[in-house]
Amino acid sequence: MIFSLALLLTAVPDKCSLSAQWGDKLPKKGASAHEVRDQGGTALWDFIRADDTALEDFAGGAGRDTPHRPIILYAAGTDCTVVERYAGIIEASANCAPDWCVVSYKPAPPLAVPPTRPAQR
Incomplete structure (x- = not known):
């Protein structure tokens, strides 16, 4: 039993230092949420590769949506x-609140489509 408890404790990832603008309660499964994940040092916004500028643009657009999509x-x-960098970019652009900007320490679900490059400007 002690081994099982030790294994469970080691499997829990460390929590990153994010501002109070981030919540940790995931939206309901049916909610249409934007997903941000890291792919080898590059952010993916939903399934689109996003450098820091594109991530800022996407988050800014999401912040203007009414109602807010999580x-x-x-x-x-x-x-x-890396997580803290992405969080800083998103919260500054989207004016986050803990009920719709959420950090998850569970593994990200698989992508439905392959990542693409952001549109050239």
Whole structure:
């Protein structure tokens, strides 16, 4: 039993230092949420590769949507430095609130479509 408890404790990822603008309660499964995850040092906004500028643009657009679609930042398996950078960009652009900007330490669900490059400007 002690081994099982130790295994469970080691499987829980560390929590990153995010501002109070981030919540941790995931929206209901049926909610149409934006998903942000790391793919080798590059953010994916839903399934689109996004450099920091594109991530800022996407988050700004999401912040202007009414009603707000939740933004889920998947942090499992990602270095906290990267998660905190993405969170800072998103919260500054989208004016986050903990009920719709959410960090998840559960593994991200698989992508439905392959990642694409953002449109050239």
